[in-house]
Amino acid sequence: MAILTQTKFFPSSINQLHTSHSLIRRTRVHCSAATTKANPAAERLVLKPPLQLLEPSHSPSPALLTDTTIRPPQPNDPSLLSTWSHRAWVASGCTTVLVSLAKSVTCAADSHIWLEPILAGLVGYVLADLGSGVYHWGIDNYGGASTPIFGPQIEAFQGHHKWPWTITRRQFSNNLHALARVVTFFVLPIDLVCDDPVVNGFVAVCSGSIMFSQQFHAWAHGTKSRLPPVVVALQDLGVLVSRPQHAAHHRQPYNNNYCIVSGVWNELLDQQKVFEALEMVLFLKLGLRPRSWSEPSSEWIEETETASQLQGQ
Numbered sequence: 001m002a003i004l005t006q007t008k009f010f011p012s013s014i015n016q017l018h019t020s021h022s023l024i025r026r027t028r029v030h031c032s033a034a035t036t037k038a039n040p041a042a043e044r045l046v047l048k049p050p051l052q053l054l055e056p057s058h059s060p061s062p063a064l065l066t067d068t069t070i071r072p073p074q075p076n077d078p079s080l081l082s083t084w085s086h087r088a089w090v091a092s093g094c095t096t097v098l099v100s101l102a103k104s105v106t107c108a109a110d111s112h113i114w115l116e117p118i119l120a121g122l123v124g125y126v127l128a129d130l131g132s133g134v135y136h137w138g139i140d141n142y143g144g145a146s147t148p149i150f151g152p153q154i155e156a157f158q159g160h161h162k163w164p165w166t167i168t169r170r171q172f173s174n175n176l177h178a179l180a181r182v183v184t185f186f187v188l189p190i191d192l193v194c195d196d197p198v199v200n201g202f203v204a205v206c207s208g209s210i211m212f213s214q215q216f217h218a219w220a221h222g223t224k225s226r227l228p229p230v231v232v233a234l235q236d237l238g239v240l241v242s243r244p245q246h247a248a249h250h251r252q253p254y255n256n257n258y259c260i261v262s263g264v265w266n267e268l269l270d271q272q273k274v275f276e277a278l279e280m281v282l283f284l285k286l287g288l289r290p291r292s293w294s295e296p297s298s299e300w301i302e303e304t305e306t307a308s309q310l311q312g313q
């Protein structure tokens, strides 16, 4: 399968391609299949010479032109490890969520109102799934690495479509810190000013689910035999997004199953073609073309794991 791909997704790859990256944008890559299954026979990616140069006015040396090997993160790659900054953000995100939950419980106890906060939490869980789908659809389809605020997330999700299995190697805080930071900024002010059991219950469950959606997403890429049995049970019950449902997101036509909390919204959104309708509106009103319309010749097509990556499992 011949595909076109961008070369910039992970810091380690960027470092390895430091000299050639700015010169070579598109590289023909051969990969064996679009699947999340490991391919033990794949020793490494086979790369053909670049098809075009990003900056034709430059005259790259022959050495640069031949340095076209694109390597996904290796086991123990620094880009997959948690830093103390990541852990601090996850700790702050969890703290703000727990404070909101504690305020909901104490206010409910004081006012003897229990049903409404519980229902608010359930609504928060359901809406978190919808929110994860809308956000995932947005960053999968629009913007780029240079987009303000969302650029790193857009880049990371495109890298995820290229090398989905790396999410299972990513350490916990590395995977959650970006959303934990957002949760901290949004939930902390609510914690400070709000003493309503219903509002705090909704905020706690909704923001906590959004923060942990990347963990649910990682589990959706897991192998059943390696996942904790309770996670598999929750996936099978539809409490967490299921592995088969999310696997469909990583197959052509790459325009469905965007929700990654419980996945409860996926069927409705896809059957009603909600995102396709939104894409048409954005195209007609603003001239924005979603990336999903450019399939299958884009960077979304997955590469298989190499033998060296499999050794890291």
Ligand SMILES: [Zn+2]
Binding pocket: 136, 140, 157, 161, 249
């Ligand atoms: Zn995606």
Ligand SMILES: [Zn+2]
Binding pocket: 160, 164, 217, 221, 246, 250
């Ligand atoms: Zn995924």
